[in-house]
Amino acid sequence: MKQADIFEFYRRLAESNPTPETELEYVNPYTLLVAVALSAQATDVGVNKATRKLFADVKTPEAMLELGEEGLKQHIKTIGLFNMKAKNVMAAARILVDEYGGEVPRERAMLEKLPGVGRKTANVVLNVAFGQPTIAVDTHIFRVSNRTGLALGKDPLAVELKLEKVTPEPFLTHAHHWLILHGRYICKARTPECWRCPVADLCAFKPKTPAPKSKSSAAPAAR
Structure with a gap:
């Protein structure tokens, strides 16, 4: 192009x-980080349904640690791979508390060191939470x-x-x-x-997909 x-x-x-805005629901950079990590191989709709009640009470990594892994699982058990994701979220919360004072870092390299956080997740957080052009x-x-x-x-x-x-x-x-x-x-x-x-x-895509035929324009069915 x-x-x-x-x-x-x-x-x-x-x-x-x-x-435009993300369709994931969140209240601050930390809950965004959690939501994006949970959205891997899952839909935003499914993640939002699972996290609405969770984020009403848990808004910081400290609160996540207090909730505990089993408590987190009860909130996200409808999300695919929830056992592994719960383990990663808890491990990331511990690192955020111990190494970053409970704050979400604003650098991709630091974010990617967190369990369950890859380049894509890091880029979403940097863009949505901190306005970086990622x-x-x-x-x-x-x-x-x-x-x-x-x-x-x-x-x-x-x-x-x-x-x-x-x-x-x-x-x-x-x-x-x-x-x-x-x-x-x-x-x-x-x-x-x-x-x-x-x-x-x-757009370079060919052939372009035509509009679907309306029922009114379709040929009448044979009797």
């Missing part, structure tokens, strides 16, 4: 959603970037680095959310909804 088209690509996404490449962003021609790459890191290079500076802070929401609701994996896509004419 040409640089002028990339600018227009983001401009249109920004026009339709000027201030791009967390999940399956949606990986698909959108390659399918549209925005940023080609064989793995998430390659796509992330390419996106950071080609995304115009005015759009860097919100690029992550525009792309993930576009992939989640329009540029879907199996059947992208090209007929209602605001950037379809800039």
Whole structure:
């Protein structure tokens, strides 16, 4: 995709959603960190359902340690891989209390040292909690970037680095959310909804998916 088209690509996404936000529910950087870690191989809807009551009482790593691993499991048992995730959340809480005074660090390298926190999780926290222009490449962003021609790459890191290079500076802070929401609701994996896509004419994907036929326009059934 040409640089002028990339600018227009983001401009249109920004026009339709000027201030995009994460769909994960959280109350502060720590609860965001927990929510993102829990969202691995799970939906935001499922995580939110499990954490609403949890975050009403547990807002700090100190409170998480007080709750304990078994108490945490009771809150998140509806989430996939909850046993392993509970263990990692507790271990991360201990490190945050012992080494960072209960505060979530603002550096990727420090975040990635926490159990259960990889590059993608760290990038989400840095972007959403601290406003840093990081791009967390999940399956949606990986698909959108390659399918549209925005940023080609064989793995998430390659796509992330390419996106950071080609995304115009005015759009860097919100690029992550525009792309993930576009992939989640329009540029879907199996059947992208090209007929209602605001950037379809800039996209390299072919053939474009046509609009579904309405029931009223369908041929009458044979009697």
